[in-house]
Amino acid sequence: MGxxxxxxxxxxxxxxxxxxxxxxxxxxxxxxxxxxAGRRGIDVEVVAGELGKPIGWQHVDMVFMGGGEDSHxxxxxxxxxxxxxxxxxxxxDGIPMLAICGAYxxxxxxxxxxxGQKLPGIGYLDVxxxxxxxxxxxxxxxxxxxxxxxxxLVGFENHGGxxxxxSGATPLATIYRGQGNNGQDHTEGAMKLHTIGTYLHxxxxxxxxxxxxxxxxxxxxxxxxxxxxxxxxxxxxxxxxELIVARGEKVR
Amino acid sequence: xxxxxxxxxxxLVGLVSRISGRGGSSLPGMVxxxxxxxxxxxxxxxxxKGVILLTGTNGKTTTAALAASxxxxxxxxxxxxxxxxxxxxxxxxxxxxxxxxxxxxRAALAxxxxxxxxxxxxxxxxxxxxxxxxxxxxxxxxxxxxxxxxVGMVRKAISQMASDGWLxxxxxxxxxxxxxxxxxxxxYFGLDLPVNATLEETGDDVVDARxxxxxxxxxxxxxxxxxxxxDYSCPNCGWSRPIPHWTATLWDKxxxxxxxxxxxxxxxxxxxxxxxxxxxxxxxxxxxxxxQGLPAHEMGRCLEHFxxxxxxxxxxxxxxxxxxxxxxxxxxxFTQVLEAVGDWPESSKWALxxxxxxxxxxQDVSWLWDVDFETLGPRLGIDQWWxxxxxxxxxxxxxxxxGIPDExxxxxxxxxxxxxxxxxxxTRTVTIYVMPTYTALLDLRQHLTQKGYxxxxxxx
Ligand SMILES: [Zn+2]
Numbered sequence: 012m013g014x015x016x017x018x019x020x021x022x023x024x025x026x027x028x029x030x031x032x033x034x035x036x037x038x039x040x041x042x043x044x045x046x047x048a049g050r051r052g053i054d055v056e057v058v059a060g061e062l063g064k065p066i067g068w069q070h071v072d073m074v075f076m077g078g079g080e081d082s083h084x085x086x087x088x089x090x091x092x093x094x095x096x097x098x099x100x101x102x103x104d105g106i107p108m109l110a111i112c113g114a115y116x117x118x119x120x121x122x123x124x125x126x127g128q129k130l131p132g133i134g135y136l137d138v139x140x141x142x143x144x145x146x147x148x149x150x151x152x153x154x155x156x157x158x159x160x161x162x163x164l165v166g167f168e169n170h171g172g173x174x175x176x177x178s179g180a181t182p183l184a185t186i187y188r189g190q191g192n193n194g195q196d197h198t199e200g201a202m203k204l205h206t207i208g209t210y211l212h213x214x215x216x217x218x219x220x221x222x223x224x225x226x227x228x229x230x231x232x233x234x235x236x237x238x239x240x241x242x243x244x245x246x247x248x249x250x251x252x253e254l255i256v257a258r259g260e261k262v263r
Numbered sequence: 264x265x266x267x268x269x270x271x272x273x274x275l276v277g278l279v280s281r282i283s284g285r286g287g288s289s290l291p292g293m294v295x296x297x298x299x300x301x302x303x304x305x306x307x308x309x310x311x312k313g314v315i316l317l318t319g320t321n322g323k324t325t326t327a328a329l330a331a332s333x334x335x336x337x338x339x340x341x342x343x344x345x346x347x348x349x350x351x352x353x354x355x356x357x358x359x360x361x362x363x364x365x366x367x368x369r370a371a372l373a374x375x376x377x378x379x380x381x382x383x384x385x386x387x388x389x390x391x392x393x394x395x396x397x398x399x400x401x402x403x404x405x406x407x408x409x410x411x412x413x414v415g416m417v418r419k420a421i422s423q424m425a426s427d428g429w430l431x432x433x434x435x436x437x438x439x440x441x442x443x444x445x446x447x448x449x450x451y452f453g454l455d456l457p458v459n460a461t462l463e464e465t466g467d468d469v470v471d472a473r474x475x476x477x478x479x480x481x482x483x484x485x486x487x488x489x490x491x492x493x494d495y496s497c498p499n500c501g502w503s504r505p506i507p508h509w510t511a512t513l514w515d516k517x518x519x520x521x522x523x524x525x526x527x528x529x530x531x532x533x534x535x536x537x538x539x540x541x542x543x544x545x546x547x548x549x550x551x552x553x554x555q556g557l558p559a560h561e562m563g564r565c566l567e568h569f570x571x572x573x574x575x576x577x578x579x580x581x582x583x584x585x586x587x588x589x590x591x592x593x594x595x596x597f598t599q600v601l602e603a604v605g606d607w608p609e610s611s612k613w614a615l616x617x618x619x620x621x622x623x624x625x626q627d628v629s630w631l632w633d634v635d636f637e638t639l640g641p642r643l644g645i646d647q648w649w650x651x652x653x654x655x656x657x658x659x660x661x662x663x664x665x666g667i668p669d670e671x672x673x674x675x676x677x678x679x680x681x682x683x684x685x686x687x688x689x690t691r692t693v694t695i696y697v698m699p700t701y702t703a704l705l706d707l708r709q710h711l712t713q714k715g716y717x718x719x720x721x722x723x
Contacts, residue, residue, distance in 0.1 A: 039632025080409040214632045251656040
């Protein structure tokens with residue numbers, strides 16, 4: 012199937028809880044998706060999914076959700092559970108979702124905060140998150156098995172939670188620099204079909220344009236058979252990317 | 264005895280490090296604390312009027328400098344630290360260095376700008392007579408964790424305050440104002456400017472703390488000046504902005520006069536700095552200084568010759584070029600600096616943004632994505648954007664994705680070289696706005712000083 016035959020000129024990006032879950036430059040990811048789609052002539056409409064607000068799920072082509080402070084996370088956790096059936100139905104259809112930090116934790120079975128509060132997640136990813144100290148903070152360089160070139164992903168992590176993968180979870184990447192999921196098993200993030208959960212911000216997508224393009228290709232074609240979008244320059248993006256990769260080289 | 268060994272050993276270390284040109288401001292404090300861990304408490308207990316701690320995310324340095332101008336106006340010396348020296352060792356250094364020979368009049372009061380993370384310690388060791396809090400924004404989260412952590416640290420210091428101590432709080436910042444809940448002596452400051460003086464709405468994403476600190480619901484704003492600062496109330500529990508005791512009611516940008524109301528009295532104060540955030544700094548400084556009972560009619564005179572601290576929208580001339588320097592360190596601060604640049608009428612503006620990611624800058628540059636260049640970019644009238652620093656490419660990418668055309672963006676990784684090139688390539692009609700993070704600012708300062716282009720810089 013060629014690019015032109017299934018080209019969509021309009022995508023709807025659902026940004027879940029932008030008011031509550033917007034730590035660490037999360038909007039940079041939305042900006043990157045809109046920008047790289049726009050340069051290809053694909054118009055992206057960003058729809059905010061806030062507490063209690065109805066969502067037209069049938070029109071959603073991709074989903075983004077960012078991180079939040081524990082108090083904000085607990086405020087949206089219940090609402091998020093109510094949306095789980097419709098969200099997972101769409102994710103099973105193959106639309107992409109990028110979930111960063113707190114959102115990643117809530118895609119798992121539960122997240123226990125430092126205060127001992129247990130926030131139930133929607134259990135789409137087979138992961139659980141326990142509190143840990145000290146916070147994992149710093150640059151991250153990792154290598155993913157996703158079909159992208161280069162295989163490296165870079166970002167910055169800042170999380171107290173330690174996430175552990177169950178037998179049904181596939182890690183997003185192997186860590187070369189940084190802590191990743193739990194600082195023990197060298198894994199970072201988790202994925203299922205076209206859903207990616209990760210601790211990387213920085214913001215993640217601007218300096219990982221190959222991942223941005225992969226998500227966009229899934230949004231255009233949720234079946235995943237379209238592997239390449241129209242090629243597009245990413246030299247400036249890769250300069251920002253390679254700076255962090257080079258920091259990782261030193262510790263490899 | 265131990266105290267004096269600590270003080271003089273530390274002063275000696277300070278002297279040596281100054282002579283050898285390594286200006287580490289924290290070293291004397293470290294030495295003194297090693298010899299006598301109680302050195303800070305002992306020294307402040309000798310101050311007859313005690314200590315004022317001034318903290319908050321943005322505006323600490325300028326507010327403290329303004330308050331110091333007011334407090335020192337009548338000739339009484341105060342102890343006042345430099346911006347870079349606002350951790351506990353820096354406060355200790357400041358107090359140690361202030362121990363003068365007896366021929367000098369001894370200061371009765373110390374006004375100490377204090378980093379949020381050092382507040383619990385500073386509170387415990389100084390039992391302050393007043394604590395001033397400017398605002399809470401997200402800043403360098405990689406260091407402090409989360410905003411609620413920062414608020415908690417300031418709360419700890421408040422619990423250590425002298426029983427007759429004053430809390431001086433920004434009423435317009437919900438998280439700050441809420442610190443005054445259930446407290447005895449609180450002085451609030453805030454803005455009550457005519458509607459047209461408020462800033463145009465920029466991206467809502469810059470708004471950090473617009474939830475009710477009491478019940479968690481979204482606050483409703485009758486008036487919003489920037490970010491989450493304004494006149495708010497909670498539709499759920501009814502908690503609302505406390506009425507400020509000191510209120511800026513008018514800001515005349517042409518004549519650089521801010522009118523401050525206190526009860527039925529109106530004061531006109533000079534303010535030769537751009538940006539609405541400086542109106543907050545001014546009225547905050549007035550409220551802080553008034554805890555010491557300064558005559559209100561003297562204030563205008565005291566501020567007439569005030570010059571902003573280094574890198575806080577400070578003007579420098581390089582050859583015939585007008586250069587403005589403004590430190591940037593978090594989204595709200597950066598947005599405010601850009602707003603101020605946009606306010607200026609100059610016909611041609613060039614910008615230099617220098618982003619480093621060392622510890623003092625904040626190692627996480629994600630925050631650049633929370634600055635609303637999309638909305639602001641086209642409004643500023645900036646013809647050329649130069650980007651520099653260790654994270655120059657992240658910054659260039661930020662501008663590119665905000666829709667600023669590639670041909671207007673120049674990457675020169677070394678900020679000093681970039682600035683030299685800009686001066687060489689521009690005509691005299693071009694005004695250059697330099698917006699560096701902290702360590703990039705230090706590098707630029709050294710560069711400018713070496714070239715002899717600067718007026719005598721005050722530290723910090
Ligand atoms: Zn409330």
